[in-house]
Structure formats: C-alpha cells, structure tokens
Amino acid sequence: MARNVCILGASGSVGESTLKVIRTFPEEFRLRSCSVHSNLAKAEEILKEFQPEFLCISSDSVDRKILGNKQGRTEILYGSGSLCQLVVDPEVETVVTAVVGASGVAPTVEAIRAGKKIGIANKETLVTCGPYINELLKTSDAYLVPVDSEHNALFQLLRNTNRDSVERIVLTASGGPFRKLPVSELPNVTVEQALRHPTWNMGPKITIDSAGMINKGLEVIEAHYLFGFSYEKIGVVIHPQSVAHGIVETKDGASLVYSSYPDMVFPVAHSLFYPDIVPKTLRPHPSTSWGNLEFLEVDPERYPGLALAYEAGIAGGTAPSIFNAANEIAVELFLKGEIRFTQIPDRIREALESIPISHPTDLEGFQEADSRTRNFVLNSRKGKVSQSC
Ligand SMILES: NC(=O)c1ccc[n+]([C@@H]2O[C@H](COP(=O)([O-])OP(=O)(O)OC[C@H]3O[C@@H](n4cnc5c(N)ncnc54)[C@H](OP(=O)(O)O)[C@@H]3O)[C@@H](O)[C@H]2O)c1
Incomplete structure (x- = not known):
C-alpha cells in the first residue's frame, strides 16, 4: 500500500x-x-x-x-x-x-x-x-x-561508518556566484546577481544565504544538532562543481565521499524511502562524467558569515536562534533593496553582540530570542543602516 x-x-x-x-x-x-x-x-x-x-x-x-x-x-x-x-x-x-x-x-x-x-x-x-x-x-x-543534500549525504555515510573511526565530517559548498569577484566589489552586488546560483536551483532565501555562505553556517549548526559532533569536527570546503555533497574523514587519513548529480530528488527520495532503499535510477551520474573536481579552502574575508555561524554554534543556547533570526530579517531587507549584501553579516554580528544569550530548556525561551532579534534588526535599520551604506 x-x-x-x-x-x-x-x-x-x-x-x-x-x-x-x-x-x-x-x-x-x-x-x-x-x-x-x-x-x-x-x-x-x-x-x-x-x-x-x-x-x-x-x-x-x-x-x-x-x-x-x-x-x-x-x-x-x-x-x-x-x-x-x-x-x-x-x-x-x-x-x-x-x-x-x-x-x-x-x-x-x-x-x-x-x-x-x-x-x-x-x-x-x-x-x-x-x-x-x-x-x-x-x-x-x-x-x-x-533532506538537505549535505546532511543527507553525511547521514548515509555515517550509517555505514564506525563512529569511533571518524576524524571529521565535512560539508561542501559551491562558493556561490561571487567566489571569484574581488572582495572590494561585494558591497555593490545586486539582488539579481546574488540570486544567480551557479549550480543549484533553489528558493530565493536559501539562494541569498548561499551567496555569502551563511547557508553553510546554518548547515554547520544543523549538522551539530543532527549528528552530535563538536564544532571543531565539522569542516567546510568549497567544491564548485557541487557533485560531492558530504565527506567523512576517518582517523586513518581516508575520506569517504558521497556524490550525486546536484538535484534535490536524490535526498528527497532517500528520505521518503528510508529505511528502504530507492529502487531505481533517478538521474544517472557515472563517475566518468564528473570532470575535474576541486576542493578549496574557504576565504574568511569573502565569507564572514560562516565564522559568525561557528561563533554562534559554539556559544550555544539561543545564540544560533539569534544568528538565524538576524539573518532572516537581513535577507528580507536585502531582497527589498534596503541594505547591501555585505550588511547581512553586519546585522548578524550586531545582533549577536547586543542580545544576551541564554540557555532555555523550553521552546518559549528560544522563540523569545527569535522575536527579540527580529525586532532588534528591524529597528536598527532605521538608525545605523543608512549610515553604513
Ligand atoms: N531549495 C533547496 O535546494 C534546499 C536544499 C536544502 C535545504 N533547503 C531548505 O528547505 C527549506 C525550503 O527551501 P526552498 O528553497 O524550497 O524554499 P522556497 O522555494 O522559497 O519555498 C518555500 C516554501 O515555503 C512556503 N512559505 C513561505 N513563507 C512561509 C511562511 N511564512 N509560512 C509557511 N510557509 C511559507 C512557500 O509557499 P509560497 O510558495 O506559497 O510562498 C513555499 O512553499 C528552507 O529551510 C531551505 O533552507 C532547501
């Protein structure tokens, strides 16, 4: 049935x-x-x-x-x-x-x-x-x-790996449309340019998140809560071809890589069938079609939002909620043309520095931090934003 x-x-x-x-x-x-x-x-x-x-x-x-x-x-x-x-x-x-x-x-x-x-x-x-x-x-x-492709890849790899043998889990990132743009030009990028993702076809919010690698920051925090690894054991590499989604590095120095065509039908089908297996080919991806695969270090100057996500994740408690809510509002403001692309991480940093972090055990505590942050970022728009434009 x-x-x-x-x-x-x-x-x-x-x-x-x-x-x-x-x-x-x-x-x-x-x-x-x-x-x-x-x-x-x-x-x-x-x-x-x-x-x-x-x-x-x-x-x-x-x-x-x-x-x-x-x-x-x-x-x-x-x-x-x-x-x-x-x-x-x-x-x-x-x-x-x-x-x-x-x-x-x-x-x-x-x-x-x-x-x-x-x-x-x-x-x-x-x-x-x-x-x-x-x-x-x-x-x-x-x-x-x-269902997130990186986490689904890691979920599948980790199911078949002895956890004690894992040195580090690694999420891949395309690097977005501005990977090669001079950093000095980032403040002037348009909404239209930021919405042009090089490999994935996604909704507008996650596409903007990906352009500054804030999406990867959210994913690092998500991976921490899903798989229970500490933040120093969760890495990120830029992989512009987006065919390798997750990597498990083992203590012997090997890397287990999960690869598929960059299409969300793979993780979605896996999650719907799980724990059963997907019974037929969704989209062929023979290894002969991979071409040259690159795995590159993340430039922290180009992607300041990623380091902020690690900071929020390590602080724990409501810090990730503050990171997320500040980002959601900042992305909305960017999409409306009210702030610049580079002001998205600025807004997150200000919120993390201004709103006290707590460690609630109930949902209300996290929701309170979320709504307080939204108000903070919306109100700060009226004052500081126009000055830093
Ligand atoms: N796209 C991807 O490849 C991808 C990959 C991994 C993870 N994700 C995650 O999956 C989630 C969805 O991403 P997406 O790219 O599919 O987004 P999307 O294309 O923008 O679609 C968002 C969906 O949420 C609905 N929605 C919008 N605002 C809502 C609200 N306030 N309350 C309830 N529903 C609302 C939209 O309905 P309307 O269309 O009627 O506005 C639409 O059905 C995000 O959390 C994203 O980070 C996405």
Whole structure:
C-alpha cells in the first residue's frame, strides 16, 4: 500500500522535488496533504494532479473565497495553525518540512509529538531550537531524516561508518556566484546577481544565504544538532562543481565521499524511502562524467558569515536562534533593496553582540530570542543602516 506523505511548503523548490518523487513512484507514495503559503496557482495545479485529502494555505492574507473550503475531494484549511493540524493526521506516515525560515518550527514540534518520520529540509528549525528538538525527540518515536543534500549525504555515510573511526565530517559548498569577484566589489552586488546560483536551483532565501555562505553556517549548526559532533569536527570546503555533497574523514587519513548529480530528488527520495532503499535510477551520474573536481579552502574575508555561524554554534543556547533570526530579517531587507549584501553579516554580528544569550530548556525561551532579534534588526535599520551604506 502507498505510504501517505504530507509536504509543508509544496509550492517551493524542495516541495517541487518532493512532488516529483511522488509522481515518479505512484505505487509507493501518495500525497495525503500539503501546504502552500500564498501561491494559489500552484495550489490549484496540485489539487488537479494529486487530489490530496487536505491542502493548507498558511498565509492569513489570502482571499478565502477563491478556493473556498472544499475543492473536489480536498478539504481546504487556512492559517499557519493548520500546518500543525496536517502533521498530526494519523494517516500521515512521513512529513516533509519544506517551508522556509522559522515557520517550520511549530509544525515540526507537533510532528515530533505525533511520532512521525520527518524528512527535514527546513534547517532553520534545528538552528533555532536544536537543543529543545533533540530533547523532544527522546520522548517520542519520531525521527529525522535529513533532506538537505549535505546532511543527507553525511547521514548515509555515517550509517555505514564506525563512529569511533571518524576524524571529521565535512560539508561542501559551491562558493556561490561571487567566489571569484574581488572582495572590494561585494558591497555593490545586486539582488539579481546574488540570486544567480551557479549550480543549484533553489528558493530565493536559501539562494541569498548561499551567496555569502551563511547557508553553510546554518548547515554547520544543523549538522551539530543532527549528528552530535563538536564544532571543531565539522569542516567546510568549497567544491564548485557541487557533485560531492558530504565527506567523512576517518582517523586513518581516508575520506569517504558521497556524490550525486546536484538535484534535490536524490535526498528527497532517500528520505521518503528510508529505511528502504530507492529502487531505481533517478538521474544517472557515472563517475566518468564528473570532470575535474576541486576542493578549496574557504576565504574568511569573502565569507564572514560562516565564522559568525561557528561563533554562534559554539556559544550555544539561543545564540544560533539569534544568528538565524538576524539573518532572516537581513535577507528580507536585502531582497527589498534596503541594505547591501555585505550588511547581512553586519546585522548578524550586531545582533549577536547586543542580545544576551541564554540557555532555555523550553521552546518559549528560544522563540523569545527569535522575536527579540527580529525586532532588534528591524529597528536598527532605521538608525545605523543608512549610515553604513
Ligand atoms: N531549495 C533547496 O535546494 C534546499 C536544499 C536544502 C535545504 N533547503 C531548505 O528547505 C527549506 C525550503 O527551501 P526552498 O528553497 O524550497 O524554499 P522556497 O522555494 O522559497 O519555498 C518555500 C516554501 O515555503 C512556503 N512559505 C513561505 N513563507 C512561509 C511562511 N511564512 N509560512 C509557511 N510557509 C511559507 C512557500 O509557499 P509560497 O510558495 O506559497 O510562498 C513555499 O512553499 C528552507 O529551510 C531551505 O533552507 C532547501
């Protein structure tokens, strides 16, 4: 019988990859429910093709009269609270969290409480409140299968490796569109240039995050909470071809490398099938087609956001939540043309230096740090930003 899948954020880039996998394996998976935030055109396409039982429109500013409460067999739900309703549905086997930003936290928490298998793409959940999520996982049958390509690669490598033999885990990064641009020109890059990722086709927020390697910083923190390695054992290398996604360096000096074509269908299919194996070729990637592969050191001057992520991760507690929230607001401001690209790490640094770090054990403590940081960055825009432009 087909396994029921719930996709949070079905209209986005990871959401689309997940629909593609469900389409490729109609015998194995069925779309039971999904959400879009405000993209009604995509919602209508999904309704037509997949006819899920439930579809949630999470934005409060959508006109409810357009889709009403029922479309064919599908019940239409509204508001961000409905995301939690979708994930606790007893018929759902796997929840894929493909929403962007901190909006992933509440439904992931509910999916854990409901004991689901969670294909976790929304890295901001673990970054925002990793210690709380890990404690919660201990109280439930729920488990996480990482969908982020680097973490999925490491998850697969580490399953087959004796943990005592691991010297270091390494995440690869493309280096983004500005890898070769003179550092002095970075303040003048446009939104359009920053959105032109050289190898991956992704949503706008993660594409901007990738251009400054802040995405890699979020991933380092995510890897810490997923795999439990200390920060000095989590490395990053630039690998512009994006075919090697994760590397496990072992104590004997060897490196185990996971490689695939840079397409999210690989980690998504792995997470949906897990613990079973993906039974057919998704996209051939013979080693003869790899070409020359480069693995390069990260230039800290070009990517200051990465070092800030390590600092926040090592500080622990609410520091990663502050890092994440400051970044989310700064990216929004950059996309609106209100700050420069190089001011994104500036805003994060200011927030980390100004907001006290605490070590809460409840979700509210992490959420408080998140909302305090958002206000801080939004308010600082009015004063300091225009001066440093
Ligand atoms: N793209 C990748 O290759 C990739 C790889 C690894 C990890 N990730 C992670 O996966 C997550 C999704 O990334 P993406 O690139 O797929 O993003 P995306 O293309 O921008 O899609 C985001 C999805 O979230 C929905 N959404 C937007 N704002 C929301 C809100 N406030 N509440 C609830 N839903 C909201 C969007 O709905 P509308 O379309 O209706 O606005 C859309 O379905 C991110 O955490 C990202 O870091 C992505």
